[in-house]
Amino acid sequence: MAAAVFDILKQLLSPFRLGHKYVQDKVNSVFEGQDAWRVAIITCGTTLAIIKLHELQHNHEQHLITRLKKRIFKLLRKLPSVQKKISSSLEETSRVIDESIKKSINSDAYLTAIPEKGLSDDEVLSELKRYRAYGTVDWQEGWCSGMIYGQDSKLTSLLAKSYEIFAFSNPLHPEVFPDIRKMEAEVVRMTCSLFNGGPESCGVVTTGGTESIMLACLAYRNQAMERGIKIPEIIAPITAHAAFDKAAMTFRMKLTHIPIDPVTREADVNAMRKAINKNTCVLVGSAPQFPHGIVDPLKEISELGVKYNIPVHCDCCLGGFLVPFLDQAGYPIDPVDFRLPGVTSISADTHKYGQAPKGSAVLMYKTPDYRKYQWFSITNWPGGIYATPTFAGSRAGSEIAACWATMLYVGIDGYVESARKIISTARAFTKILRSIDGLKVFGDPKLSVVAFGSDQFDIYRLSDALTERGWILNPLQFPSSIHICVVMAHTQAGVVERFEKDVNECVNEIMKNPSAPCNGAGALYGMSQQIPDRSVVEEVTEIYLNASYNTNAQ
Known part of the structure; x- marks a missing residue:
């Protein structure tokens, strides 16, 4: 039986063996009569060229086509006629923008130095009211898209009091401000509960969706680099928030944008599957994406994450404090939270539909195994051991207190x-x-x-x-x-x-x-x-x- 199988394999492999013999003879004929040193140099040179071409294509945070386009346009802009036309247009644009900004403040002069003598509280309040009058759009009338998400005068009054109590608090020093440390931990836990996080779910309070997204990308980058990946790659739909672009630029990551369905505007999961490679460190879906308000197929993206063992980030910054309440509100949607096995992190903005003041959001992870990669610590600094959970060192405890107060209220x-x-x-x-x-x-x-x-x-x-x-x-x-x-x-x-x-x-x-x-x-x-x-x-x-x-x- 074994002999029969061996004969079959020999027959199957014979064309390849013949092909290999042909290539071998061809190579030998090319180098026939060549000195050994010349063969060695050609071999080394060819190997280095292949490695360089591979690096040019793969070991860079920007795709090759993007780099080629930039190079071509840079050369074209050196043409005198093109340069002159662009410069003229940019000068006119600058003039228009300057005039617009001047008009928005009634052409008033700027303060350029601290006053020699401090103003009284009444004088400062008067100036504050004068500056506030520059804004002529009354968002409270319901004419503005987004921007300000809550509208409750009683809550505003409560938040002013919370700011007064915690105006100078700083989470960087929990030994002095255990109150703020406890509040932050509670904000994170309450938010994780909303997104069906298990007992191991965890997170941090950030300054907004951009910081949340960037921290998640940083964590996945660090995790990938620990595995030996030089240029970790984010795969996200073209409609994903621009913060992913900022993260790629800041952390020297590669961002591969995949198309969306032209009708549904949902992320093309098949395109995402095809884009996955050995450098992929995170897959991205939104609930909803900002441009068109469409919820990406997170269930299918989650399945990709499980299949290929790749983390999945759900950007719920915009919908974070709508999604958990839709069932009770009578508008149910498919789950887009930690019930999806592949979803490993979620960003949700408390300062949007969470109705907290600007400057607070929550980044959640399914387990601490992911969050640990976003921590920053330095242990050999003369100033002492220094560790921070987010980008900032000192943070405004008043923002955390206001967020906490809003959620309770x-x-x-x-x-x-x-x-x-x-x-x-x-x-x-x-x-x-x-x-x-x-x-x-x-x-x-x-x-x-x-x-x-x-x-x-x-x-x-x-x-x-x-x-x-x-x-x-x-x-x-x-x-x-x-x-x-x-x-x-x-x-x-x-x-x-x-x-x-x-x-x-x-x-x-x-x-x-x-x-x-x-x-x-x-x-x-x-x-x-x-x-x-x-x-x-x-x-x-x-x-x-x-x-x-x-x-x-x-």
């Missing part, structure tokens, strides 16, 4: 009721937008964000028209669209009706000449998508950021 009943109001309002907006000829809603938004566009006219024309009527919505790109993120202010009586009236009237006016170009502020947003060299767009954002800090004489 609102309670489960309060969160369920706010979820019911917000989701029902979002569904009302969705119904309105789907009923208007010329508009289309992206996917099936199940939570608080509703994105819409048009196949018949430039959607930025509608964005500009609604801005003129006082609405502040979010412009999106790739594809051109806008969205509204529903918050408590939108649930007030009359807001939905006003939205329906304004959108209908604006669209009717636009449809009188649907092919007309966008000439307002939206035109710049539309044009930016047509610029293939994204470094030019980056320079525009740089101009804006610089202008925001410019205190030169007006």
Whole structure:
């Protein structure tokens, strides 16, 4: 029997053996008559070239195509004609941005030095009120998308008192502030419970979704590097939050973006499966993603994580304090929490639908085995042993106290009721937008964000028209669209009706000449998508950021 099997294997392998013999003869003929030193140099040189090519393709935080594009555009920008045109455009953009910023503060001068003599409390309060008057948009009326998620004057008063009590507290020194240490631990545990975390689930309080996401990526990077991976790779949908890009840039990681389904706007799980490789350190899904408010197929992504033994991060920053209450609110969705076996970490923002003040969020892990990789400690510093749980050293204990106070004040009943109001309002907006000829809603938004566009006219024309009527919505790109993120202010009586009236009237006016170009502020947003060299767009954002800090004489 063994002999028969051996004969079969010989027959199967014979073509390969013949092929191997052919290659061997070819190589021998190439090097026939060559000196040994020449063969050795050619062999070493070829090996080094192959290694270099492999590193060029794989051992870099940016994909090869991305690097090639940047290189080409960099060379093109050196052409005098191109350089002149771009410089002229950027100078004009800088002028427009400067004028806009000046206008927003009534061209008032900036303070550039501390006053020689301190002001009285009444004088400081007067100045605070004067500065507050610069803001002309009243978000409490329900005209703004997102931004401010809660609306409760009694809670605001309570938070002011909590700030006063813990204004100078610092979690860096738990021996002095055991109260804040206990509060932070309780905020984390209460949040883990909401997401069905087991007894081993754990986490930290962060300053917001960006820090939560970056810390999770840092943990998975460190875990991967411990296994010998040089450039750990994040695999995330193109709709994943930009904080993943920031994490990749900061921690020298590679970020592979996968496409989304063009109809449902959900992450393409098949594309994610194909993208997985030996360097993959984390898979990402959102609940919901920011642009279109769509919940990614976390169950399928979780299954990939289990199958390939790769951690899965659920970005629930936006929906964190809606998702746990949807069943009780009457709007159930499939689980997107620690009940999914592959989900190893979740980020949820308490300063969004958690109704806490800006500056607090929670990052959760399924077990401490993951969290330990985000810790920072240095044990040989002359200043002593130094260890921190997040990026910051000193932290504002008042933010943790305010978050803790908010969760106790609102309670489960309060969160369920706010979820019911917000989701029902979002569904009302969705119904309105789907009923208007010329508009289309992206996917099936199940939570608080509703994105819409048009196949018949430039959607930025509608964005500009609604801005003129006082609405502040979010412009999106790739594809051109806008969205509204529903918050408590939108649930007030009359807001939905006003939205329906304004959108209908604006669209009717636009449809009188649907092919007309966008000439307002939206035109710049539309044009930016047509610029293939994204470094030019980056320079525009740089101009804006610089202008925001410019205190030169007006």
